[in-house]
Amino acid sequence: xxxxxxxxxxxxxxxxxxxxxxxxxxLGARDMARIxxxxxxxxxxxxxxxxxxxxxxxxxxxxxxVAHAGIPFPQLVDRLAKRAASxxxxxxxxxxxxxxxxxxxxxxxxxxxxxx
Numbered sequence: 755x756x757x758x759x760x761x762x763x764x765x766x767x768x769x770x771x772x773x774x775x776x777x778x779x780x781l782g783a784r785d786m787a788r789i790x791x792x793x794x795x796x797x798x799x800x801x802x803x804x805x806x807x808x809x810x811x812x813x814x815x816x817x818x819x820v821a822h823a824g825i826p827f828p829q830l831v832d833r834l835a836k837r838a839a840s841x842x843x844x845x846x847x848x849x850x851x852x853x854x855x856x857x858x859x860x861x862x863x864x865x866x867x868x869x870x
Contacts, residue, residue: 758822
């Protein structure tokens, strides 16, 4: 069970938001991340971790928190896709090339064993 209504004072929530934003900025995270914060007895926030690839099913914590803030899962997916698309493709994408002689196995099959 995830609980989102904490009855914390607004200034504590603001400090947590500021800490989360600063952590994102330091790492250069963009679009989405889950920031885990713990509070001590005096409500001082401490950063526990930043998860830049959090669970992303409709029942994962990040989408549940966003839904609690009033943004349904389909709208969240749409917003993230539009943000990514707005950045465009890299200016000089490097082509992906396999090593000479490398053979790829069809999906679901084991790759061929190299000589020996």
